[in-house]
Amino acid sequence: MTTSQTRTTTRIGDGVDADVRHLIPEGICRTFRVLPYAVVDGSVLVAAADAEDAITEQVVAERVDRPVLLVRHTVNEIVAAIDEAYPPVESEVETPEARRARMQMAQMLTRSGLVTAEQLRRAMLEYARTGDPLGDILVSHQAISEDVLVAALSELHQLQRVGLGDFEPDLKVARRLPEPLALRLQAIPVAESEDVVLLAVARPLADDDVTEVQAALGSSFRQLLANRTELDQLIQQVHSVHYAEISTRGLMESRPESSAHVVITGTQKAVLVMTVVALVLCGVIWPVNTLIGIVGFCSFIYLIVSVYKFRLTLRALGTHLETDVTDAEIAAIDERHLPVYTILVPLYKEAGIVQRLVRDINALDYPRTRLDVKLLCEEDDDETIDKIVSLQLPPHFHLVVVPDSLPKTKPKACNYGLQLSTGAYCVIFDAEDRPDPDQLKKALLAFDHVPSNVVCIQAKLNHFNQDQNLLTAWFANEYSMHFELVLPAMGAAESPIPLGGTSNHFITSTLRELGAWDPFNVTEDADLGIRLHREGYRTAMIDSTTLEEANSNVGNWIRQRSRWNKGYYQTWLVHMRNPIGLLSQTGLRGFMSFNLTMGSAFVLLMNPIFWGLTTLYVLTQWGFIEQLFPGIVFYAASAMLFIGNFIFVYLNVAGSLQRGEFGITRTALLSPLYWGLMSWAAWKGFIQLFTNPFYWEKTEHGLDEGSS
Amino acid sequence: MTAQLSQPEPTVTTVTTVEVVTNRERLSGVVQSVGRRPDDIPRRWWESALVFGLFLVAYAWFGYWLVVDMHVVGFETLDRFNRALMIWHNDPPKLSSVGFDYPPLTILLISPLTVVPALASSLIVVPLASAVFAAFTMVTFNTMMRRAQVLAPLRVVVLVAFGLNPLVALYAASGARHFMWLTFVVAALGALFAWYVTADIRFVMIAGLAFAIAALSGYSSLLWFVVSAIMVGAILARLGADGTEIEGTTVGFAAPTVYVIALWSAFNLILVLKPFNWITASSDSASSGGLESFSAVELLEYTGRLVLYGAPIAIVVLPALVFAGIARRNGLALWLAVILFLSIIVPALSVALKITDSPMVMRNALPILLFSMIGAIWLARSAGEGATLVSALLVAGLIISIPWTFQAMKTYKYQGLESTFAAAVSTRQSQEGATTPDGSTVGYVSEQAMARWIKDNVTLNSSILTDNAQTSAVILLTGDPALFFDRVDKSDGPWLAAAKDPAAHVDYMLLSTNSSADLLSNLYEDAVDGSNAFLTEAYRTERYVLVSVPSGFRRGADSLGDQDPAALSIPGQGITTTPVEAADQ
Known part of the structure; x- marks a missing residue:
């Protein structure tokens, strides 16, 4: 209950009660010019400049859980009292x-x-x-x-406006203002006369900016206010060639050794050919021993990859390894200090889920005015572009149309969007992603908690449609193990982390320094995780989940997974171009971790061969197969077959239990069938590595029941 | 949350049937702690390592004295070590040496100790096989006591008092297998103890994995597994968990054990066409037939003696747990009471059901003692401020039971090496040649002598035919199972063929002289008593004889054909060797 009065015996000048003066947050006190200062007869007296204002009354009543009496005071009295209760920081106080x-x-x-x-x-x-x-x-x-x-x-x-909706820019004029300046100030020349340039601006420029623009243009200019969305589109249109060039060729030209535009280098080809020749020669001279050697080598790879993964998961089961951010810390965030956060959302042929995407991004606990959401569409995807335009989204949503060129990949679109980003931090979400609402704030706080070399915070991924069918349940089992156990352990061990496809939060400037994503790598996320580690940076995990749509269709799942595997092979080939260099940059532990992580994709290739041999042996007791597994090789293979396989089944169970997903625990027991699908996809990806290395196997989203 | 203005958001045109909830909402109805670490005792690796190290060294040192100096070691222990040795050093290495006589992990888990044959044949590593597990049990107890908030000095005293218990010391130091499965059962119960205290679901998984290992280390663990699975479900239901959570948790708990048992049954099915051969053929559960019969009164009497002499603290702990469980609605106390009660009645039940070949033996008191410890620790925790008093009572009980149990070990009717152990400790004299109450002879001098002779005189692989089931100690002590053609090498079929035509396969046969179960001795009884003219004795000890097999010899033949055994004798040595060896020399 709130009442107001202008005269009371107790005034703010008599002193402010320390018990009540902080009942209302500083921002509200200064905005509404109010301050609680005393308690009289059970009512809190709140000094107010406009005690009759209904909005002020309601705002105060919502924040004080006792009867409130608004008492009119002068602005000066209140401001002085607020300054005393909340000593002002000059830059934060409204002029x-x-x-x-x-x-x-x-x-x-x-x-x-x-x-x-x-x-x-x-x-x-x-x-x-x-x-x-x-x-x-x-x-x-x-x-x-x-x-x-x-x-x-x-x-x-008192500024003129300009409409840029159908404006056809004179590129020569428009490019008079350098692109970085145009982007930072959201300003672009739209016309010029002999002595003055007409400059479309989103907001009136500050004095310093005016000086800077004048110097850049070399002439005086006049500001015209423009719609931010239209201005943004115009800047993109004017500089699209530049953006496209950088997004495609930036990494390739600045760090060719890190780019996957060459699948296998000459040296790698030579090593590969020599290895094959040596194996064939050995096979001819010592056929059985050569086969035993190959089987032994594969078994060894199996064993160490499995032991490594098992060790990671055990560590994660034993300790909380994510960077901790408490609810209290999130609640205590001063939103005035929040940076602009860029959200990159690549979309392709996904018009159907744009509305849901907008809804979920708007549900984030982050001021929309500090969001910079880039909806990255391919030029040929008219349907999605039209859908976004038709929604007339507010200006924190930016439609970014990526010009049609090869390679047409998600990383290229992200690179394009990154150049337009204005956020100090950025994150990628897929179109169907549903991040925990407080994820951005959690990531920001995590950046505060971790050492300065951590430039990426990875949130956990999981699925919202895990109950749709067996495939989605398996997928959720796998993600639970990977994101609840494996990645936190890798992060804590400071191992190179193959980043998840989405929900990786970066410091934007560092991401740009690193050359961003490799547009030729079809698992650009994994590659970037390794690349940043090689540069001495690290990745940490937070306990926040983004729910994605699990692929519910086997064919669609195979396509997606084949791309992931192909990307792993690409990434391994890229970073193993110079193994000594990799070793010196990552250290032995990082080197081993990288190879064992990527090795899991190779293990998937071996699985069907070993399963086939085992089945054949059980059915036929063929002595030749027995010959291939002598002594220690047999023990290693048996251990993997009977213990290793179970351990991985159980780790799927453990991941789901750890996440509290009790309903899919039993499906985890059937995961060997899922591994069969994984091997199928791995072989598809492996073959495609040679036949169509840069092809992006698009995942169709919106297959969950009742997609909206 | 960011303020929502009243302007409508873009309209969603279709209705989703997938309800998306945040993590917080999703986990709101879950009674266990998932995805986060609840408050628990801080980790103290150094303390666990210290407890482990101290008890390992103590039991290994004591075990060395017991096994190597006092010769107190069971035949079964040496047999398991021999099988483990064969895994690495048979020709070719044979995983199948594990067999079905023992739970497989009782051999596989000690196999790393036999990688170096010299260590295995010297028996130095034998005590380690049990000391490691006993030390791990101590670590588990220490951690449980920390969770029970027992003060550090009291923890030390409890552990020392428990560790000095003669029954514990015997089985921890002699290389016996019983501490193996008990360690994992205690670890599993310790994990469930921690789960009950913290609600952290990780502990259910740890318990499930520990039970899986325990199941393949000792089949009687399955009983405690079943009881625990029921109790996990019951406790969750009592706490208000929904069906999905109970099902998921129980699946997570039970999956490892179900898997290992299913896998082991599948192996049995494939190899011997009997899926449950592992349980019916196991020495743990198979009755040998000639059991002494017990009346119900006798069973009751010996159950009482078992508890009274082997684990007297159970007499106090069991009623206290029942009281705490019922009067104070303490779920875990009731559960521990059930487990303790079962451990007390199981020996009698197994006799009644005729599923044991070692009825009412004193080692059955070991699980009772261990479960009593767990029960007492839980009582200490439940006592709150009275924890110190309960701990002190536990210490007193454990200290009193040391001489009490020691005396009982000398005279208890049904036992293995207990009286020999007591004699060794009392007299500090080697027990070589001593006889146990069940008539077995203690020691391995005879085996050592035979092994030494073989090592000195035989070099050719697979040249000694033997029934390894009866001569395993000799094989172990040679450190070179490749020298022997045994039943593990090519399975029983080829071995029997070789036994009937040994000259075609081997140069020697190693026979046991006092075992009716030795298949080879049964075939060549005349060779055992030295009356076979063709099978000349190469070397003989009290319990074994090694005979030479001349060329052309066939079982049941009257002559050797053209072969004259004397022609192959080495003058001056009195032994017969193979042509190859002769040529080498």
């Missing part, structure tokens, strides 16, 4: 001019009926938390359109 502009904006919009009191109240509250422009907040929540805001700003700042 009188800014306050005036905000109030004018609020009045303009409410008086004209463009926003309701409730919309304004919520926007003011968000403003109190973030300090972001009120108009931007209203637009981000689609309370008003960007055009309305531009009109209001035009009025406030």
Whole structure:
């Protein structure tokens, strides 16, 4: 219950009760000019500059769980008391001019009926938390359109507006402002005369920016306010060739040794050929011993890959290895200090799930005004582009159309989007992803908790449609083991982590320094994880999950998995071009970890051969097979068959239990059947490595029951 | 959460049937702790390592004295070591030497100790085979006591008092297999103890894995596994877990044990066409037929004696657990009471059901003692502030039981090496040649002498035909199973063929002189008593005889044809050797 009065015997000048002065957060106190200062007869007295304002009354009442009495005070009295309760940080306190502009904006919009009191109240509250422009907040929540805001700003700042919707730019003029500056200031020249350039801007430029632009243009200019979405599209249009060039060739030219554009180097080919020749020669001279050697070598690979994985999972079962972020820490975040966060969302032929994507991103616990969401579409995907345009999304969603060129891969689209990114941090989500709402904040806090060489925070992935069929349940079992046990252990051991396809959060500047993703690698995520490790950077895990759609269709699953395996082979070949270099950069442990991790893809190739031999032997007792497994080889193979296989089945069970997914525990017991599918996909990927190395086997999303 | 304005979000045109919930929501109804680590005792690797190291060294040292100096070691232990040795050093190495007589892990787990044959044949590593597991049991007890908040000095005293128990010391130091399965059962119960305290689901998985290993180390573990599986489900149900959680947890708990038993049954099916051969042929559970018969009163009497002499603390612990379980609604106490009670009645039950060949033996008190310890530790934890008092009572009980059990070991009617052990400890004299209450002779001098002769005189692989089931100690002590043509090498069929026509396969036959179970001795009884003219004695000890097999010799033949055995004798040595060896010399 809230009442107000103008006169009371107890005034703020009599002193502020320390027990109540922090009942209302600082941002709200300063925004609404209120401060609790005393308790009289069970009521909290709150000094208010505008004690009759209904919004102020409601905001205060929502935050104080006792009866409240608003007592009118002068602005000066209240501000002085707030400054005492919350000693001001100069850069964080709203200037009188800014306050005036905000109030004018609020009045303009409410008086004209463009926003309701409730919309304004919520926007003011968000403003109190973030300090972001009120108009931007209203637009981000689609309370008003960007055009309305531009009109209001035009009025406030007395600047002309310009519509860029159908504008055909003169590229020569438009490129007068260097691209980095244009991107940072969200400004682009749209016309010029002899002595003045007309510059479309998203917001009036600050004085320093004006000087910088003037120096860059070499002439004076006049600002024209533009719709941010239209301006963003124009900047992309003007610089698309540059962006496309960098996104495709950037890594290839700056670090050719790290690019998978060459599948197998000449040296690798020579080694491969010599190995094959040597094996054939040995096979001719000592056929049985050669076969025994091959079987022994494969068994050895099997054994060490399995032991390594088992060791990792055991470690994860024994200790909490993720970087801890508590709910209290998240609640204590001062949103005024949150950086802009870029979310890259590659989409291809996924018009059907755009709405769901928008809904889920808007559900993130992060101020929308500080989100920079890049919806990355391929130029030939008219359906998805049209869908996004038709939704008339607020400006924190950016439609990015990637020009049609080869290779047409997700990493190339991400590279393209990264160049347009304005966030200090960035993350990739797939179109169907449903991240935990607090994931961005968790990642930010995790970056604070980890050593400075950690430049990537990987969240866990799992599936929301695990109960759809046996395949999705197996997929969830596998992900539970991988993300609950294997990756946390690798992160804690500071081993090179093959990043998951999505939900990896980066420091944007470091990502750019690293050359971002390799557009020629079809598991660019795994490759990047290794690359950043080679550069001395590390990856940590957080306990936050992004739910994805598990592939529910076998054919679709095989396509996706074959791409992953092909990418693993690519990644292994790329980083093993210079094994000594890799060893010196990652150390022996990192080197072993990399090879054993990638080795799992090779083990999948071997599985059907060994299963076949075992089955054949059981059925025929063929002595030749027995000959291939002498002594220690037989023991290693038997251990893998009877113990190793079970251990991995059980680790699937353990991963699911660890995650609390009790319903899919029993399906984990059938995972050997799933391994059969994995081997099928591995062989497909392996063959494709030679026949079509850069082909991106697209995964069809939206196959879950009731996709929306 | 970011404030939501009233402007409607883009309309979703189709309705999803997949309800997506956040992790927090999803886990809200789960009674166990998943995905996070609940509060628990801090890890102290150094303390566990210290406990393990100290007890390992103590039991290994004591075991060396017991086995190598006092010659107190069971035939079964040497047989298992021989099988383990064959895994690596047979020609070719034979995993099938594991066989079905013992639970497979009782051999596989000690196989690393036989990688170096000289160590195995010297018997130095024999005590390690049990000391490692006993030391691990001590670590588990120590961790349980930490969880029970027993003070460090008391923990030390409890462990020392328990470790000095003569029954524990015997089985921890003599290389016997019983501590193997008991270690894993105790580890499993310790994990469930931790699960009950912390609700951390990891402990259910650890318990499940420990039971799986225990099952293949001692089949009687399966009983405790079944009881535990029921109790896991019951406890979860009592805590209000839903059906999915109970099912998932129980599957996670039971899967390892079910898997290993299914796999072992499949092996049995493939190899001997009897899927349950492992249980029916096992020395753990198979009745040898000539059992002494017990009346119900006698069973009751010996059950009482077993508890009274072997694990007297159970007399106090069991009623206390029942009281705590019923009066204080302490679920784990009740469960431990059930387990302890079962461990007490199982020896009598197995006699009644005729599924044991060693009825009411004193070693049956070992599980009772171990489960009593677990029960007492739980009682200490449940006592809250009275934990110290309960711990002190436990210490007192354990200390009193040391001389009590020691005295009982000398006279208890049904036993293995207990009285020999007691005699060795009392007199500090070698027990070589001593006789146990069941009539077995203790020691291995006879085997050592035969092994030494073979090592000195035989070099050709597979040149000595023998029934390894009866001569395993000799084979072990040579450290070179490749010298022998035994039943493991090519299975029983080819071995029997060789036994009927030994000259075609071997140069010698090693026969045991006092075992009616030796298949080869049964075939060549006259060679055992030295009356076979053709099978001349190469070397004889009290329990074995090695005979030379001349060329052309066939079982049951009257002559050797053209072959004259004397022609192959080496003058001055009085032994017969093979043409190859003769040529070498």
